[in-house]
Amino acid sequence: MGSTIERESGGDGVGGGVKTTRAVVMEADDLRVVNACVAIGVGVALKWGVGCPAALEPQAWNLLSIFVSTVTGLVLKPMPIGAWAFGALTVALSTKTLTFVQGLSAITNEVVWLIVVTGFFARAFIKTGFGDRLALLFVSVAGHTTLSLAYGFQVAEALLSPAMPSTTARAAGVFVPVIKSLDKRTREYLIGQQIQGTSPTSTFLLSGAAQNFLAMQIALASGIPFSNPFNAWFVAASVPALVSLLATPMCVFMLDPPGLNETPEAPLAAAQRLSELGPLSSIEKKMVLSLSITVFLWVFGVQLGISAVVSAMIGMCFMLMFGVLSWDEALGQKGSWDTLIWFAVLVGFSGQLNAMGVVGWLSGFVSNYLVAQNLGMWGMFGALHCFYFFLHYFFASQSAHVGALYPAFLTLLLAAGVPPPLAALSLAFNTNNMGGLTHYASGQAAVYYGSGEISLRKLWKQGLYMSAVNFAIYGTVGMAWWKVIGLY
Amino acid sequence: MGSTIERESGGDGVGGGVKTTRAVVMEADDLRVVNACVAIGVGVALKWGVGCPAALEPQAWNLLSIFVSTVTGLVLKPMPIGAWAFGALTVALSTKTLTFVQGLSAITNEVVWLIVVTGFFARAFIKTGFGDRLALLFVSVAGHTTLSLAYGFQVAEALLSPAMPSTTARAAGVFVPVIKSLDKRTREYLIGQQIQGTSPTSTFLLSGAAQNFLAMQIALASGIPFSNPFNAWFVAASVPALVSLLATPMCVFMLDPPGLNETPEAPLAAAQRLSELGPLSSIEKKMVLSLSITVFLWVFGVQLGISAVVSAMIGMCFMLMFGVLSWDEALGQKGSWDTLIWFAVLVGFSGQLNAMGVVGWLSGFVSNYLVAQNLGMWGMFGALHCFYFFLHYFFASQSAHVGALYPAFLTLLLAAGVPPPLAALSLAFNTNNMGGLTHYASGQAAVYYGSGEISLRKLWKQGLYMSAVNFAIYGTVGMAWWKVIGLY
Numbered sequence: 001m002g003s004t005i006e007r008e009s010g011g012d013g014v015g016g017g018v019k020t021t022r023a024v025v026m027e028a029d030d031l032r033v034v035n036a037c038v039a040i041g042v043g044v045a046l047k048w049g050v051g052c053p054a055a056l057e058p059q060a061w062n063l064l065s066i067f068v069s070t071v072t073g074l075v076l077k078p079m080p081i082g083a084w085a086f087g088a089l090t091v092a093l094s095t096k097t098l099t100f101v102q103g104l105s106a107i108t109n110e111v112v113w114l115i116v117v118t119g120f121f122a123r124a125f126i127k128t129g130f131g132d133r134l135a136l137l138f139v140s141v142a143g144h145t146t147l148s149l150a151y152g153f154q155v156a157e158a159l160l161s162p163a164m165p166s167t168t169a170r171a172a173g174v175f176v177p178v179i180k181s182l183d184k185r186t187r188e189y190l191i192g193q194q195i196q197g198t199s200p201t202s203t204f205l206l207s208g209a210a211q212n213f214l215a216m217q218i219a220l221a222s223g224i225p226f227s228n229p230f231n232a233w234f235v236a237a238s239v240p241a242l243v244s245l246l247a248t249p250m251c252v253f254m255l256d257p258p259g260l261n262e263t264p265e266a267p268l269a270a271a272q273r274l275s276e277l278g279p280l281s282s283i284e285k286k287m288v289l290s291l292s293i294t295v296f297l298w299v300f301g302v303q304l305g306i307s308a309v310v311s312a313m314i315g316m317c318f319m320l321m322f323g324v325l326s327w328d329e330a331l332g333q334k335g336s337w338d339t340l341i342w343f344a345v346l347v348g349f350s351g352q353l354n355a356m357g358v359v360g361w362l363s364g365f366v367s368n369y370l371v372a373q374n375l376g377m378w379g380m381f382g383a384l385h386c387f388y389f390f391l392h393y394f395f396a397s398q399s400a401h402v403g404a405l406y407p408a409f410l411t412l413l414l415a416a417g418v419p420p421p422l423a424a425l426s427l428a429f430n431t432n433n434m435g436g437l438t439h440y441a442s443g444q445a446a447v448y449y450g451s452g453e454i455s456l457r458k459l460w461k462q463g464l465y466m467s468a469v470n471f472a473i474y475g476t477v478g479m480a481w482w483k484v485i486g487l488y
Numbered sequence: 489m490g491s492t493i494e495r496e497s498g499g500d501g502v503g504g505g506v507k508t509t510r511a512v513v514m515e516a517d518d519l520r521v522v523n524a525c526v527a528i529g530v531g532v533a534l535k536w537g538v539g540c541p542a543a544l545e546p547q548a549w550n551l552l553s554i555f556v557s558t559v560t561g562l563v564l565k566p567m568p569i570g571a572w573a574f575g576a577l578t579v580a581l582s583t584k585t586l587t588f589v590q591g592l593s594a595i596t597n598e599v600v601w602l603i604v605v606t607g608f609f610a611r612a613f614i615k616t617g618f619g620d621r622l623a624l625l626f627v628s629v630a631g632h633t634t635l636s637l638a639y640g641f642q643v644a645e646a647l648l649s650p651a652m653p654s655t656t657a658r659a660a661g662v663f664v665p666v667i668k669s670l671d672k673r674t675r676e677y678l679i680g681q682q683i684q685g686t687s688p689t690s691t692f693l694l695s696g697a698a699q700n701f702l703a704m705q706i707a708l709a710s711g712i713p714f715s716n717p718f719n720a721w722f723v724a725a726s727v728p729a730l731v732s733l734l735a736t737p738m739c740v741f742m743l744d745p746p747g748l749n750e751t752p753e754a755p756l757a758a759a760q761r762l763s764e765l766g767p768l769s770s771i772e773k774k775m776v777l778s779l780s781i782t783v784f785l786w787v788f789g790v791q792l793g794i795s796a797v798v799s800a801m802i803g804m805c806f807m808l809m810f811g812v813l814s815w816d817e818a819l820g821q822k823g824s825w826d827t828l829i830w831f832a833v834l835v836g837f838s839g840q841l842n843a844m845g846v847v848g849w850l851s852g853f854v855s856n857y858l859v860a861q862n863l864g865m866w867g868m869f870g871a872l873h874c875f876y877f878f879l880h881y882f883f884a885s886q887s888a889h890v891g892a893l894y895p896a897f898l899t900l901l902l903a904a905g906v907p908p909p910l911a912a913l914s915l916a917f918n919t920n921n922m923g924g925l926t927h928y929a930s931g932q933a934a935v936y937y938g939s940g941e942i943s944l945r946k947l948w949k950q951g952l953y954m955s956a957v958n959f960a961i962y963g964t965v966g967m968a969w970w971k972v973i974g975l976y
Contacts (some may be wrong), residue, residue, distance in 0.1 A: 027770070027771050027774075027809055027810075027811040027812070028808075028811040028812070028813060028814030028815075029814075030808055030809075030814050030815055031808070031811070073766065079808065079815065079906065080814075080816070082815050082819065083815035083818075086801070086804070086805070087808070090801040090802055090804075090805050091800070093798045093801065094794060094798050094801075094802055096793065098599055099691075100596065100601075100795065101596050104595070105596065105598040107592070107595050107596060108588065108589050108595060108596065110593040113588075113592070119561070144709065169766050198650075239523045282515075283515050286515075307580060307588065309588065310578065310588070312534050313574070313577070313578040313581065313582075314578055314582055314909070316574070316578075317574070317575045317578050318927065319520055320516075320519070320567065320571050320574075320575070321518075321519050322515075323515040323516040323517055323518065323519070324515070324516070324518030325516060326517075326518050326568075327516075327518055327567065327570050327571035327574075327826075328568070328570040328822065329516065330571075331570065331822035331825050331826055332820070332822055334816065334819040334820055337819050337825055338815075338819055356625050361596040434776065463628050466777065466805055
């Protein structure tokens with residue numbers, strides 16, 4: 001267990017173990033040279049072609065160049081993304097753009113470890129067959145078509161969100177294992193739609209996602225009065241989020257249809273197989289018990305001061321003790337370690353971009369530009385929302401985005417004359433719609449992408465067109481509803 | 489690549505992928521209940537039986553109790569040590585003894601990541617066959633007996649130490665891969681002897697290990713004059729370290745003999761096979777090139793400001809680019825991830841014990857006790873050295889030990905009337921002898937233990953008897969030599 005080196009050899013004599021006959025050693029083929037050159041070229045062009053503006057330290061400009069190359073590489077995929085992120089970190093460290101502790105700072109981030117530990121859970125779901133059972137349950141209820149199944153998942157997401165306020169935990173603890181148990185031809189669609197579908201489900205309630213609290217806190221601290229923040233949030237969010245919830249599965253279905261949709265006989269067949277499965281096996285019961293402890297803590301942990309990641313770690317300890325999972329099986333979850341590396345590198349980079357003032361410089365740049373355009377109140381409203389949204393390409397966490405940009409953009413909205421409650425809430429809702437923009441946009445996106453079922457190209461495309469759809473919904477239905485309830 | 493969940497399934501119909509027939513699922517069997525109860529019992533007894541002394545915060549006492557349970561568990565092995573450390577961290581976090589960031593603080597430690605990355609190298613050594621080749625070279629030169637091979641490794645260690653000042657890098661980059669290529673029956677002895685044998689080789693030169701510089705720096709800062717620290721160190725260290733270097737392979741050989749020793753025909757056979765192997769293969773050449781870059785940076789990195797871990801990361805990037813190793817193969821190195829978890833947890837715990845004042849309280853306790861005994865100068869000299877040494881059971885890094893305890897113990901030695909140069913140097917040499925006390929005593933011990941070749945029981949036993957041997961050597965030969973060169 002845990003051997004650093006895995007091959008065994010035996011023989012006679014001190015040197016007897018040394019094998020001289022060896023199989024032809026396969027060289028790995030991870031590198032696509034042209035794509036690597038393009039990705040690196042973009043950063044090089046920024047570094048030496050554009051050059052560092054006076055307002056920034058050269059080091060900050062270096063980091064931005066490295067970050068842009070990194071992100072370009074995440075799209076062009078010159079190497080597996082973990083390897084690419086590892087390389088980017090190596091460049092940042094060896095050019096002394098970042099110190100080791102700065103570069104690795106995000107590795108103590110709770111969301112990163114929540115992803116690692118729930119990745120172990122996923123293994124247990126698969127191993128015990130409990131994931132299959134849950135999937136059969138879903139199919140027996142809503143499996144007439146892949147589309148109806150997607151709506152079933154959306155409803156489940158919305159119902160779970162008040163209980164499990166961590167979007168990452170919902171993704172890794174429920175939806176990824178279930179979807180992985182379904183037909184291969186449906187998975188890419190379902191995973192893609194879940195990434196986008198988490199936006200409305202996390203918008204409904206103030207407690208739907210961590211960044212919601214943060215935004216509301218900043219709004220209240222800026223003196224915007226909400227006598228009952230929870231209600232004000234829910235009332236304003238309800239109508240546009242509901243429309244978005246209904247539109248998302250259909251939009252993704254029309255633009256990126258699944259390989260298989262109509263399966264009228266599936267629910268009955270699933271119910272039949274479910275009854276054949278019989279009651280929970282011993283290991284399934286232990287798994288359900290361990291998971292129940294975690295879910296209990298996800299629901300009530302806030303009162304006990306137990307965070308989402310510690311809840312997951314407690315459940316993992318029970319799985320280890322009960323023998324649901326061995327430590328060796330956990331260590332073999334390559335996906336967990338892969339995400340640990342690439343997500344931590346990106347979260348670290350984006351945190352340092354913020355700390356070095358690059359994000360502030362970018363948003364100052366935007367605001368100066370917009371003020372110079374003389375757009376009027378509604379013009380500013382639209383433009384600020386757009387910029388606020390697309391700056392998320394530079395962020396690997398919605399909470400970090402709120403922390404870095406929400407105060408500045410809120411101030412700009414107020415300065416443009418937007419009524420305070422409208423400014424505060426619309427900006428907070430907008431943050432929720434970013435979670436599916438990229439695969440590093442949020443913890444849940446990283447988890448869904450980590451399932452290996454969706455290509456980067458498709459994920460980014462869906463992030464882009466669904467952002468347009470959401471802008472349309474919030475810009476029409478949302479604005480009308482907010483007028484009705486008197487937000488402006 | 490990087491899929492969080494690894495099983496594939498296919499079928500027809502939305503639910504068609506759900507398999508109803510499953511193999512009997514194996515429950516894992518990681519937990520040994522009695523041992524777990526004993527390990528936990530020790531901590532519980534400390535927490536509620538002994539109770540927190542007035543000088544410490546209850547939180548600090550909690551952490552000490554958890555740490556003692558953790559370490560007891562590392563010896564009794566109620567679970568795989570990674571799982572046990574994971575559980576200990578979970579307890580520390582859920583009892584709010586540590587915050588998440590405190591608990592994970594050591595995960596940004598450079599030595600931890602040096603171990604992870606050099607763990608990837610080890611895979612490349614094995615995969616390309618280059619480890620076999622190096623092993624054959626060693627055997628062809630010194631492989632008449634396992635004991636002579638051990639002496640060969642000792643000489644190689646001593647010769648490499650000025651070039652590669654990181655003991656961890658020497659262990660992971662050279663000796664573990666080579667030993668893993670040797671006969672199974674010789675490996676436990678060779679690994680055990682390397683762990684102990686690193687003590688003298690890192691003592692010879694001021695540049696032999698990171699903690700040496702730190703100790704010398706503190707000594708100079710306390711006003712102890714060394715006109716040429718490098719020479720003073722080497723002259724004082726040379727004789728006792730040489731005796732220890734010669735004694736270590738023999739002592740371990742006598743007390744824990746290898747399963748195979750006499751192999752008079754091995755060197756010739758190895759030379760023969762080496763010639764059959766022919767020149768380096770293409771992938772071996774790429775491996776050697778990548779490794780040479782790293783070794784070059786290990787040697788000259790100090791001048792360039794490139795640390796050992798960044799040097800290793802650069803070499804790893806080349807291996808990925810050249811296709812020596814795929815990212816997937818790297819992610820599959822369970823040993824790297826295992827060490828990441830358990831070593832980081834231990835380093836974190838011991839760092840926090842220090843930060844919370846537990847280490848200071850323990851050493852104050854010791855010094856009060858000793859002063860009360862009226863031992864006289866040489867009595868104090870011996871007793872302080874013993875306590876300084878065995879407090880290393882609470883440390884997961886020699887540098888941390890020097891940082892936390894060297895100044896206090898140096899002051900106590902001087903107060904007892906020990907001549908300053910003798911006090912400073914003997915205490916610094918003593919630190920080097922701790923590296924093999926436990927499997928978490930140092931980076932190299934963690935790496936050697938990670939090879940999976942030696943049992944914890946044997947490692948701890950060897951650590952204990954070799955500490956007695958080293959005390960005897962430094963107390964007789966060392967003291968005599970230091971008298972000759974006029975240190976007292």
